Amino acid sequence: MTPTMIWHRLKLSVIAGTIVILGLLAVGTLLLAHRSLVTTRHAAEAELQRSAQGVENALNRQLLQIHGALAAIRPMFAAAGVTASSPAANELLRGFNLQTIAYRDMMLVAPDGAILASARPRGALRTLPVATQPTSIQPASMVGPVESPVNGDWSLYAVRAVPGWGGVVAVADVPVLSLMKILAETGLAPGTRIRIERPTGQLVASLPHDELAIGEWRHGALGTRPPDGKAFVAANDKGEPELAVVRSSLPGDLRVILTTDLADALAPWRRFRDRLAAAAALGGTLVAAFAGALLIALRQREKVDSERARATAVLANAVEAMSDGFALWDGDDRLVACNQRYREMFAITAPFLIPGARFQDIMRASTHAQQLPLPGPVTEEAVAERERWHRPENSPVERQMSTGRWVLMTDRRTADGGVVAIRTDITALKAVQAELAEANLRATEAAAEAQRQNMVLIEREGRIRFLAHHDDLTGLPNRVVFRERIGKSLHQAAELGEKMALLYLDLDRFKDVNDTLGHPVGDALLRTVAARLTNCVQAPGAVARLSGDEFAIISIGPQQPEAATELAGRIIALLGEPYSALGHTISVSVSVGIAVAEAAWTDADTLLKQADLALYRAKAWGRGTLCVFEPEMDVHLRARLEMEQDLRQALAQDQFELAYQPIFSVVTGAITGFEALLRWNHPRRGLVDPSIFVPLTEDSRSIVEIGAFAMRQAVADIAALPGDLKVAVNLSPVQLAFGDIIGTVEAALRDSGLPPARLECEITETALFESEQTSLAVLQRLRDLGVRIVLDDFGTGYSSLSRLRLLPIDKIKIDRSFVLDATEGSASAAIIEAVTVLTGRLGIATVAEGIETEEQWALLARTSCAEAQGFLLGRPLPIAEAAALARAGAGVPVALAQRFSPLA
Template sequence: MALGAHRVENTLRGPTDPEPASPLPRALLLRCLDGLRHGLLILDEAGRVALCTEPARALLAALAPDLAEPLSPRRLIAALRGAGALARADILRAARRLREEGAVSLDLCHRDRTVQVSLSRVPGTGMVATLEDISARRAAEASAAETARLDPLTRLPNRLLLRERLGAALDRLARRGEGCALLLVDLDRFKPVNDTLGHPVGDALLEKVADRLRATVRAEDTVARIGGDEFVVLQSAVRDAADTTALAQRLVDLIGRAYMIEGHLVSIGASLGIALAPQDGTDPDRLLKSADLALYRAKRDGRATFRFFEPTMDAQMQARRQLELDMRQALARREFEIHYQPQLNLLEERLTGCEALLRWRHPVRGMVSPAEFIPLAEEIGLIVPIGDWVIRQACHDAVRWPRPITVAVNVSPAQFKGDRLVDTVVSALARSGLPAPRLEIEITEGLLLQDDAQTLRTLHRLRDLGVRVSMDDFGTGYSSLSYLRAFPFDKIKIDRSFVRDMAQKPDGDAVIRAIAGLGRSLGMTTVAEGVETPEQMRRIRAEGCTDVQGYLVSRPIPADDLLALLARS
C-alpha cells in the first residue's frame, strides 16, 4: 500500500544533490512524513493509494468516521459523500480543474472540522494530495467577519449587516409580498450630554438606548447603529402603516424617558423618519434616503416625534439643495442687498436710526423671502460670511447718512463664536470711517442662552470699542430681566407681537407700559416694533416708549431710497 523507500527517496532528492552514501531507511522516511503537520496522500498512476500518512488518516477519519479499510479512492469518496463532507458537484468541479489545470484545492467540512485538500498531478508518478486542518483559521475568519458587521460599542448590527438584512427583507418582499419598514432614529439633545458630561457617559447612554431598542422590537426585527447617535430599526412582516405607527410611538416614548448614568440623570429624546416598502422604495439606498428625508421633516416639526415619508419631501429637498447651491454663489455674484427700515423718536419726531435687513435678489427667482433663506444659511454655516458682509456694507452705507443717525445690524449666534465678530466690526469701522457709536449690534435672548459667559465677553469687547448693543424681540424669552442685569444694553426692542396684542388682549397695554417703564428706569431706549396704524402709535406714545419702528413710519427700503427719505426729513 505504500511506495518503496527508494522511489520516494528519488523524488525528494534535488538534481544537483550529491549521491548519498546509502539509501534513507524506509521506516525512518515514513516516521518523518508522519511527523509533518499536514497530511500527505499519494495515488499512483493506476489510481491506487500508494502512501497515506498518519496525519492524513486522522483528518480523513474526522471527516468520514465510517471510512473503511483497505483505503481506496472509491471508498474514500463514498465515505466523504455519506458524511456530507463532499458533494457530487464538488467532485465534478475538481475533476474538471484537474484535467484543465493539473491542480485543484477544495474544502471538506464535517461538523466543526474543516480540512483543505490540495490535489496536484505529478507526471510519471500519479497524484499528490496534501491535507491541512484549517478549522481554527475558518473560525477566526468567521469571527472576524461577524465582528466586522457589528458596532463595537453596542454590539448591534452596523451599516454593513443592516444592508444585508434589508436586502434579504426586500427579497422576501419580491418573492412573497411581505412588506417591511425602515425606521431611522436620531437622538435629540445627545451632543450636550457628550459636551457637558464627557464621552464615557455618552457611550454609556448609547448602550442603554441600544438595550431599550432591543427590548422594544420582535425577534425577527433588526436594530442597527449606523452612526454616532443614529440607529435604524428594520421592521419585518409589516401588514400596513398602523403596525409601524404603533412601533414608532413606543420608540419615541421609551427613548424619551430619563436615564440614570453614573449618578447623572440624563434626559434626551428621539426623532424618527419612516419609509415603507414597497411604496417608498424597493432597494436599500432608496429606502434609506426616504427615511432620511422623513427624519429631516420630523426634526423641523419640533423633534421628539416621527414622520412617514411623503413623495413631496423629495421634491422639497431637491429644491432646498438647489437653493443652497444658489446661495453659496450669491455673495460672489453680489445678489444680496440691504434694505433699511427707519426708527422714529417720539419725543423729537425725527429719524434716529435704521435697521439693516438682508434681502436676496435672485436672477431667476426674484426676491427670495428672508424666512426662506436665512434659516438655511444658519443651518449650513453660510450665515457667518453673509453676516460679515452685512456689517461691512451697512457701515459703508451709513457713513453717508446725516449724523448722528445709527445703523442696527442683527447678528447670528454663529458669528459670536471666537473673536471673528469683533475683528469684523473693527475692520468694517476702519474701512468705512463710520464712528463706532453709530453702529448698533442687535442680539436675541437665544444667543445668551447658548453660551452666556462667552457671549457677554464679546459684548463687553464691542462696548469697549464704542459700539452700541441692543436686545431684539424683548419679552419673548424666559430670562429677559436677568439678561438686562447681566449686561447694560443701550436699547431694548419690544417684540411686534406685543404691539399686535394691544387691540386684542386686555393686558396688551400693560405689558408695553411695564417694558417702557423698565427701560426708562435703566436708562435704555425702548423701541416698539411692528407699528402699522395711527391708533397703535397713539397708544404706544401714551405708554412711554421712546421710539417706534414699523410700516407706519416706513417700509424697509433700498439704500438709495433711504438717502432720499433722509434728505426730505
C-alpha cells in the same frame, strides 16, 4: 627673518623672473617681426622692379618692330615702283601687314590727313582722327590714345615721315587691347597692375583694363616720379598705400607704371607675424602657467607649513586648556609632553615630569613621594602594576587619592607604541552617582505609581473612545457612528443586489414620563427600550440612539419596504408592552418612519431626512403608527436642497442687497437711524422671504459670510450719510459661535471710518440665552469697542427681568407681537408701558417695532419709549432713497407728530 617673510621673498623672486622672461620674449618677438618686415618689403620691391623691367622690354620690342616696319615702307615702295597714291599701294601694304601682328593696320596719309592707302579696307574711314602734318610731328613719334569714330576702339598711332614723298607719312594703327595682351604675357605676380601713360600723365592703357579711364590725365606722385625703375610707396586713389615702379620706353614717349597694394605685398610678412605672435603668446602662456603653478605650489607649501604651525599651536593650547590632566609617552616610555593640569594633579611628581624622563623612573620617584595611593608596601611590584595601566586592553582605572579625591586614570596605546595618559578628577561625579542612585530608587517608586495611574488613564481613554461613538446611557451607537454604518450598509446592499431601509423611531409621550416620574425613571425606560430593540433586530450595529427618545434601525433585504414594515410592526407591538422601571409600571407607544434607499445617489443625510419626514407624518396620524416615505414627501426636502444650493451661489453673484427701515424718535419725530434688513433678490424666485432663507443659512453656517457682507455694506452705506445717524445690524447666534464677528466689525469700522457709537448690533434674546456664555463674551467685546448692543424681540423668549440688569445691552426692542395687540387698556399695552418704565430706570433705551396704525403710534407716544419703527412711519428703502430721506431731514409725518405728540 620670519617664515612668512621668506615665503614672500621667494614668491616675489618667481614673479620678477617671470616678468623678465616675458619681457625678453616680447622684445625678441618684436625684433624678429621687424626684421622679417624689412626683408619681405625688400623682396616685394625687387620683384616689382623685375616685373617692371620685363614689361618695359616687351613694350620696347613692340615699338621697335612697329617703327622698323614704318621705316621700311619707302625702300619697299621704291623697289616695287609703286607710288603712295597708286592702287597697287594698298596691295603692297596689305602684304607687308601680314608679316607682323605688332599693329593692326598700315596706312599712308597725305598732309591733309586723307588716307592714301591702307593695308585693311578703309570702309567709312577716309581721314585719320589725328593731326599728321609734318609740322606737328617728329620724324617718328606716337600719337594717341585715340578712340575710333567707327568702332569706338582705342588705338595708338605710330607716325613716321616718308622722306621725299611731299609730306606723306606712314602710320601704324596699334590697338590698345592688343598691346596690353602682349604685356600681360610677361608673367606678372598676382595683384600687380600695369599703366601705360604718356609723359603728360594721359592714360594709354591699363591692366586690369579700364575703358572709362583711357585718355584721362592723372596728376600726382606717379606722374611726377622720374622713370628710374626703383620701387617706392605712394597713395592710390583711395588713399591706401601701394608699392610702385615707373619706367620709360626707349623713344621716351610712353611711361610704364607697375603698382601693387602694399598690404598684398606684405601679406607673407603678416602671416609670419601672426605665427610668430601665436608662438610668442604660447610661449608666454607656458611661462606664465609654469610661474603660476610654481606660485600655487609655493602657496600650498606655505599654507601647509602655516596650518602645521597653527595646528601645533592649537593643539598646544587645547592640551593646556584641558580640564583633565594630559601626558604623552613615546614607545620607550619616555615623557614627550604634559599639560599644566597634569602637574597640578600630581604636584609632588611635577619636579620629575621632565621631557625624556622614563616612566618607570618617574613612577618610582612619585611612589617614594607617596603620591600614588597603591595598596601594600612601596615596592618594585607596585611600580610594575602601575606600569601595566599603560596597556590598551585594560579598562580605565578609578583610584581614590590619599586626600580623598577620586581620579579616573585612562591610558591608551598609540600607533607608534606610545601611551596617551588622561587623568580626570571624578570626585564630583562620584558624588552625583551617589545622588543618582538615591534618585533612581525614588524614580523606581515613582514609575510604579505612574504605571498605576497610566492604567487608570488607559481605562478612562477607552471609556472616552467608547463614548465618542456610543450613547452613554444605552450603550448603542450614536448618530456619528450610525451615519457611517448607513453608508456601509448602502454599499453592502448594492453589492448583494438588495435594498436598504431606515426605520426612524420616536417614543410617544416620553416627555410626560420624564415630567411626572422624573429623569431617573425616563433613563431606565430608555435603557429597557434599547435592550428590547437590540433583541428584536439581532444585527450588530443595526440599532442606534440618535437623540433623546429617538432611535434608528437599519434593515437590509430583497423586499423593501415590506421587510421594514413587518419589522416596524413587531417593534410597535414589542415596545407597546408594559415596562417596569424603578418600581413604576409604564406603558408607552412608538411611532415609526421608514425610508427606503431607492436611488444610487441616496446618502445617509438624505435617508435620515426622508425617514424623519415619514416619522412626522406617522405622528400626525396618531400614536403607535408607522409611515413609509413617499416621493411627494420629498418635494419639500428637494425644494429645501435647491434653495440651499441657490444660497451657496447668491453671495458670489451679488444677489443679496440691503434695505434700510428708518427709526424715528418718539419725542422729536426725527430720524435717528436705520435698521439694515437683508433681502435676497433671486433671478428666478424674485424676492425671497427672510423667514424662509435665513434659517437655511444658519443651518449651513453660510450666514457667517453673508452676515459679514451685511455688516460691511451697512456700515459703509451709513458712513456716507450726514449727521450722527445710527445703523442697526442683526446678528445670528451662528455668527457669534462660529464667525469672527469681532474682526468683521473692526474691519468694517476701520475701512468705512464710521464711529463705533453709530453702529448697533441686534441679537434675539432666544439666541442669547441658548449660548449664553459664548454670546455674552462676544457681546461684551463688541461693547468694549464702543458698539451699542440691542436685545431684539424682547418678551418672546426667556425674558428675565432679574437677569436683564446683568446683560451687556444698551437698548431693548419690544417685539411686534406686543405692538400688534396693543390697544387702549390691553395687557400688551400695560406690558409695553411697564417695560419702558423699568428699562428707563435701568438706563436702557427702548425701541418698538411693527408700528402699523395710528392707534399704535398714539399709544406708544404716551409711554416713555424712546424710538419706534414700522410701516406706518416708513417702509424699508434702498440706500439711495434712504440717503435722500436722511439728507432732507424728514421725520414723522407732521400730522402724526402734532396729533400724537408726547407733550400733548
